[in-house]
Amino acid sequence: MVAGRDGPDEEILVMARYGELFLKSEPVKHHFIGMLLRNIRKALGASGISCRYETPRGRILISGDDPERIAGIVSRIFGIVDVSICHRTSKELSELSRSALALASYSLFAGMSFAVRAKRQHKTGLTSQELGTEIGSFIYDHIQGLNVDLDDPDYEIFIEMRDFGGLVYDRRIPGPGGLPWGTQGRVLVLLSSGIDSPVASYLAMKRGCEITHLYLDAGRWAGRDVTAAAIDNHRKLSLWCAGNPLPMVIAVSEPLFDRMIQLKIPPRYRCVICKRFMQKVAGRLLAHEGALAVVTGENLGQVASQTLANLGVISDAATAPVLRPLITYDKEETIILARRIGTFDATPGDLACRAVPKMPATAAVLDEVRTYEQEMGIEDLVEYALAHTRFVTALDGRIMEEAGLVHGE
Ligand code: ATP
Ligand code: MG
Numbered sequence: 001m002v003a004g005r006d007g008p009d010e011e012i013l014v015m016a017r018y019g020e021l022f023l024k025s026e027p028v029k030h031h032f033i034g035m036l037l038r039n040i041r042k043a044l045g046a047s048g049i050s051c052r053y054e055t056p057r058g059r060i061l062i063s064g065d066d067p068e069r070i071a072g073i074v075s076r077i078f079g080i081v082d083v084s085i086c087h088r089t090s091k092e093l094s095e096l097s098r099s100a101l102a103l104a105s106y107s108l109f110a111g112m113s114f115a116v117r118a119k120r121q122h123k124t125g126l127t128s129q130e131l132g133t134e135i136g137s138f139i140y141d142h143i144q145g146l147n148v149d150l151d152d153p154d155y156e157i158f159i160e161m162r163d164f165g166g167l168v169y170d171r172r173i174p175g176p177g178g179l180p181w182g183t184q185g186r187v188l189v190l191l192s193s194g195i196d197s198p199v200a201s202y203l204a205m206k207r208g209c210e211i212t213h214l215y216l217d218a219g220r221w222a223g224r225d226v227t228a229a230a231i232d233n234h235r236k237l238s239l240w241c242a243g244n245p246l247p248m249v250i251a252v253s254e255p256l257f258d259r260m261i262q263l264k265i266p267p268r269y270r271c272v273i274c275k276r277f278m279q280k281v282a283g284r285l286l287a288h289e290g291a292l293a294v295v296t297g298e299n300l301g302q303v304a305s306q307t308l309a310n311l312g313v314i315s316d317a318a319t320a321p322v323l324r325p326l327i328t329y330d331k332e333e334t335i336i337l338a339r340r341i342g343t344f345d346a347t348p349g350d351l352a353c354r355a356v357p358k359m360p361a362t363a364a365v366l367d368e369v370r371t372y373e374q375e376m377g378i379e380d381l382v383e384y385a386l387a388h389t390r391f392v393t394a395l396d397g398r399i400m401e402e403a404g405l406v407h408g409e
Contacts, residue, residue, distance in 0.1 A: 010087050010088065010089060010099060011063065011087070011088040012067050012085060012086070012087055012088075013061050013062060013063045013067065013085075013086055013088055014061070014062040014063075014064075014067050014070045014071050014074060014083060014084070014085055014086070015059055015060070015061055015062075015083070015084050015085075015086045015167060015169070016040070016059070016060040016061075016062065016074050016077075016080050016082075016083050016175070017058070017059060017080070017081045017082050017083070017084075017175075018033070018036060018058075018060070018079050018080060018081060019079075019081035019177060020079075020177070020178075020179065031183075032079070032179065032180055032183055033055065033060075035079075035180040035181070035182055035183050036060070036077070036079045036080070036180040037053065037055065037060065038182075039077055039078075039079070039180055039181050039182070039241075039243065039244070040053075040060065040062070040074055040077055041053070041243075042242065042243025042244060043073050043074070043076075043077055043242035043243045044062075044064070044070060044073055044074070044243075045243060046242050046243040046395070046396050047069070047073055047242070047396075049064055049065070049066065049069065049070060049073070050064065051063060051064035051070065052064070054164070056162060056163065056164055057121075061086075062074065067085045068085065071083045071084075071085050071173055072173075073242065074175070075173045075174065075175045075176075076175070076176065076239070076240060076242065077175065077176070077180075077181075077242070078176055078177070078178040078179060078180055078181055078205060078206050078208065078240070079175075079177075079178060079179055079180040079181075079208075080175030080176065080177070081174075081175050081177055082172040082173060082174050082175050083172075083173045083175055084158070084169040084171055084172050084173065085169060085171065086167040086168060086169040087099050087102075087103060087167070087168045087169065088165050088166065088167055089165060089166040089167075089168065090165055090166060091161055091162075091165055091166050092166075093126070093131070093134060093135075095166065096131075096135060096159055096161065096166040096168060097134065097135050097138040097139075099166070099168045100116070100135050100138070100139060100157055100159060100168050101138060101139050101142050101143075103157065103168055103169070103170055104139050104143065104155065104157050104170070105142075105143060107155055107170065108139070108143055108146065108154075108155045109143070109145075110143070110144050110145030110146070111145050112146060112147070112154040112155055113146070113147040113148065113149035113152075113153045113154045113155070114136075114139065114146055114147075114148065114149070114153050114154065114155040114156070114157065115136075115148065115149060115150045115153040115155075115156050115157075116132040116133075116135050116136040116139070116156075116157055116158075116159060117132065117156055117157070117158045117159070118131040118132035118135060118158075118159040118160075118161070119158075119159070119160050119161070120160070120161035120162075121160075121161065121162045121163060122161075122163075126161075131159060131161060132159065135157075135159055136148060139157075155170070156170065157169075157170045158170065158172075176206055176240075177206070178205075178206035178207055178208065179206070179207055179208030180208055181205060181208065181209075181210060181241050181244060182208065182210050182244075183208035184207060184208035184209045184210075185209065185210065185291075185292045186209065186210040186211070186212060186289060186290050186291040186292065187204050187209045187210075187211060187212075187291050187292065187293045187294065187295045187323065188212050188213075188214050188282050188285060188286060188289055188291040188293070188294050188295070189201040189204060189211050189212070189213050189214065189294075189295040189296075190214055190215075190216075190278050190282060190294065190295065190296045190297070191213040191214065191215050191230060191233055191234060191237075191248070192215065192226075192230055192233075192297070193222075193223075193225070193226040193227070193228075193229035193230040193233065193348065193351050194297065194351070195297075195334060195335060195338050195343075195344060196297030196298075196299060196302075196326055196334055197233070197296065197297030198233040198236070198237055198297075198338065198341075198343035199297065199325075199326060199334050199337050199338050199341065199343065200295050200296060200297040200324070200325045200326050201213065201233075201237050201295065202237065202240060202337070202341050202343070203325040203326070204295045204323065204325060205237070205240055205241060209295075210241075210244075211237070211241070211246060212247045212248070212249065212285075212289040212291055213234050213237075213246070213247070213248035213249070214248070214249045214251065214278075214281065214282055214285060215227070215230045215231075215234070215248060215249070215250050215251075216250075216251050216252075216253040216277070216278055216281065216385070217250050217251070217252050217253060217254070218253050218254055218256075218257060218353070218355070219252065219253075219254030219257075220254065220354070221254060221257040221353065221354045221355045222351075222353060222354070223349070223350035223351045223352045223353070223354075224349065224350040225348065225349030225350045225351060226350075226351050226353075227250070228349075229345065229348050229349065229351060230250075231248070231250075231392060231399065232345070233343055234246065234248045234392060234394050234399075235394045235397060235398065235399055236342055236343050236397065237343065237394070238394035238395055238396060238397055238398075239342065239396065239397045240341065242396050243395075243396065244395075245393050245394070245395045245400065246393065246394045246395065247289070247391060247392075247393055248391065248392040248393070248394065249285060249289070249389050249390075249391060250389060250390050250391075250392060251281050251385040251386065251388065251389045252384070252385055252388040252389070253274075253277060253278075253281075253381075253385055255381055255384055256273075256274065256277050256376075256381050256385075257270075257274075257354075257355045259376045259377070259381060260273065260355070260376065261355075263372075263375060263376055265372050265375075265376065266361075266372075267357035267358075267359075268357055268359055268360055268361040269361055269364060269368070269369060269372060270355050270356070270357055270360070271303075271304075271305035271310075271356065271357070271360045271361075272305060272310050272313055272314060272360075272361060272364040272369060273369060273372065273373060273376075274355070275298075275305070275310075275314045275317075276313070276314055276316070276317035276369070276373070277317075277378065277381065277382070277385075278296075279294060279314060279315075279317040279318040279319075279322070280317050280378070280382045281382055281385050281386065282294045282318070282320075283317075283318060283319035283320065284382060284386055285386070286319065286320055291320070292320060292321075293320050293321040293322070293323050294318055294320055294321070294322050294323070295322075295323045295324070295325065296322060296323075296324055297324075297326055298311060298314075298324045298326070298327065299324070299326045299327060299328075299329060299331075299334075300327050300328065302331060303360070304359070304360040304361075304362050305360045305361075305362075307362045307363060309362070309363040309364065310361070310362065310363070310364050311324075312366075313364045313366050313369055316366055
């Protein structure tokens with residue numbers, strides 16, 4: 001038991017709330033909560049924090065030495081809706097009231113308005129509303145000059161009266177929501193040095209997918225800082241699955257561009273051929289990675305190559321479903337999200353692709369594209385990419401290892 005700041009008997013703990021899992025049937029819910037708990041344990045374990053856990057209905061209670069730090073880590077775990085640092089008391093109204101007053105007195109002063117939001121689990125005794133009124137009156141009587149405002153208060157305090165005791169808190173730290181990492185199977189995310197694909201990866205992770213990143217290194221056809229920026233995106237994304245190693249495959253695509261130039265393939269088709277090539281390489285890695293779909297940061301109409309017609313031609317090269325979480329996003333919406341999740345880099349360096357034509361085709365003709373690819377010996381180029389791969393594992397915001405061939409080991 002951790003001594004609270006208001007008395008040796010009061011315990012401070014972290015309460016995490018999960019949301020959508022309520023929609024599931026009992027066995028599925030049980031499984032998902034197990035995964036969620038496992039992810040919380042891993043994330044806290046990775047930070048060297050040891051905790052005790054309780055799982056009363058609809059809540060996860062975590063007790064440990066540093067509640068602020070625990071709350072910070074848990075509020076980044078998918079499946080968590082919000083996190084509060086709570087004071088645990090007995091179920092006695094008098095004790096709940098004293099605890100609420102003690103907590104409120106840190107933030108609530110004369111002239112301010114306040115509201116008590118109370119919930120109680122049992123159908124006997126005080127109703128939730130009565131509980132709120134009782135505690136509200138107690139606070140009102142002890143702090144001078146307050147107003148009650150239930151619609152738009154300056155200060156809110158939350159009370160829960162539950163089987164295991166009472167909880168008092170006044171802060172709800174938002175979590176990312178979504179579903180626990182690992183509940184939806186693995187996807188292969190085409191991760192670039194750009195802004196979009198890290199956000200797409202985050203969104204796939206948010207829906208419970210385990211991730212393998214795939215980056216294609218175009219060598220001298222890519223800007224000087226592209227590979228470093230892609231690896232850095234990978235590193236930053238590992239902070240969203242703390243405690244779970246995040247794999248990345250880097251495959252070489254330089255000869256693809258050499259071949260397109262050498263054979264004078266119409267420049268307008270370069271982007272579509274490049275994206276189809278990525279799908280072909282991804283398709284070959286799916287089984288190796290145990291992945292069931294490919295995720296990209298593609299968007300409708302963002303660049304000339306991302307028209308509906310071209311997206312169709314690109315999907316034709318895929319062997320598994322292609323998920324495009326950003327398909328309807330405005331660039332500004334993506335940037336806001338990228339900033340929020342910590343992947344946005346305002347000074348990314350030289351990321352320009354040297355092969356982008358002045359006028360990419362907006363409606364590539366599939367048959368023509370296939371003919372050019374045949375001429376280029378595309379399958380050999382895919383084999384080359386697969387034979388020249390390396391693995392980069394990231395864990396908790398650090399690059400752990402950067403070596404090894406995936407194929408041809
Ligand atoms: P982003 O779209 O991620 O900001 P970008 O603008 O450099 O990067 P686009 O040309 O828009 O890339 O490519 C569309 C999508 O193709 C990307 O969102 C990403 O999923 C994938 N992609 C692009 N370049 C690479 C690469 N070098 N390796 C792996 N995937 C890539
Ligand atoms: Mg893009």
